[in-house]
Ligand SMILES: Nc1ncnc2c1ncn2[C@@H]1O[C@H](COP(=O)(O)OP(=O)(O)OP(=O)(O)O)[C@@H](O)[C@H]1O
């Protein structure tokens with residue numbers, strides 16, 4: 250059974266339709282790359298999955314459970330949304346690290362706040378916090394930042410900041426990790442270190458949705474690719490096949506623009 | 513004579529400091545509440561047809577009007593209204609108890625300064641990038657946790673310079689208290705002009721203001737320095 254099922258998701262901003270009947274599904278351990286030109290709705294789709302936008306229509310299922318259904322207008326409680334959104338982790342294009350916290354604190358903050366809500370927090374405070382710190386250190390070591398844990402975001406390079414952001418997104422063990430153009434804000438020589446980390450996650454069978462303009466990366470790392478244009482899914486399929494042998498004219502044109510850009 | 517003057521001025525300074533401290537103690541938190549009012553997005557009629565009613569945010573609208581009135585009229589006038597108003601219009605002087613004058617003065621100052629602070633707070637909060645709040649949201653934090661753990665300190669860092677201006681102005685505004693017959697610094701200095709015909713005590717008050725503001729400036733600078741560990 251698929252871990253994520255997106256059914257006919259629509260999103261309007263006022264009268265403009267930004268997403269139109271988007272459907273796709275994703276199996277556990279798979280990576281899907283979402284490609285498409287600027288303004289095609291990729292970011293909006295990720296934001297809908299993370300409850301940063303409310304879809305105007307459609308359904309979202311995780312593990313077969315409906316976590317969002319636009320037809321069910323029963324007011325959702327904030328508490329319920331908070332629980333559901335923990336299914337997803339999000340890595341933003343602009344990192345969005347918390348500047349007043351060290352790399353380690355960035356990674357552990359959410360877990361600490363969540364632990365404080367446990368009924369047994371008072372009695373087990375020490376162990377719980379020690380556990381969270383250990384886990385934070387391990388996550389940072391996994392992205393190659395064991396020497397940078399006590400530094401503040403402004404002391405880190407863009408690539409390092411984005412790796413902290415990845416560790417932070419993993420801190421609550423989300424089922425599905427979303428990336429919105431994780432390397433677009435980086436200098437070209439820094440994209441490699443971030444892409445390497447994401448590649449490592451794919452090898453560990455992390456379920457991921459990656460919006461990217463790095464076609465070679467999408468082809469090599471993703472299992473599936475989804476090509477969006479003007480708010481609709483134009484073509485989807487196995488990553489390598491679809492990118493090397495696009496079936497639709499629109500994807501062919503889109504990819505050829507990239508080939509020129511890279512040449 | 514010098515020591516007598518100094519002693520009297522110190523008493524005046526005491527009133528100033530009391531008014532200053534009480535104003536800050538109440539206006540700093542109240543200003544934050546007003547700032548949330550200004551930013552309120554509550555639209556109770558969003559499901560109606562009439563376009564302007566749908567967009568209407570009554571809390572924000574009301575707080576904006578209050579802030580406009582309070583910032584748009586002189587503090588001196590507000591002080592007079594609050595102190596003499598009840599007696600003139602309702603025939604009962606609310607402020608007839610022993611520290612009544614100071615209480616009326618604190619009330620007027622708190623309302624006035626809270627409105628100025630609220631606008632500074634709002635600027636500080638809105639200056640924190642939306643992405644900061646979104647990053648907290650996707651990590652499952654509540655609105656309160658996001659404000660306390662993420663927005664608050666970043667806001668404080670942003671508002672230190674405008675706040676320090678406002679607070680230094682407050683030091684000097686305490687001299688308005690004399691219009692409801694509180695003996696603050698300047699009134700204390702001036703009294704020597706009438707009683708002994710000497711003017712230097714009046715100018716001597718400047719030294720007290722300068723010392724007061726000097727101490728505050730040092731405090732603000734050290735706060736700014738403390739918060740410079742992040743950007
Ligand atoms: N909050 C909003 N209000 C109104 N329109 C919006 C809003 N957010 C996005 N849009 C519009 O929706 C469309 C899709 O935007 P989106 O950011 O999802 O595109 P994208 O595929 O991520 O583009 P890019 O590659 O440039 O990041 C754009 O035309 C954009 O102007």
Ligand SMILES: [Mg+2]
Pocket residue numbers: 291292293429430
């Ligand atoms: Mg985008």
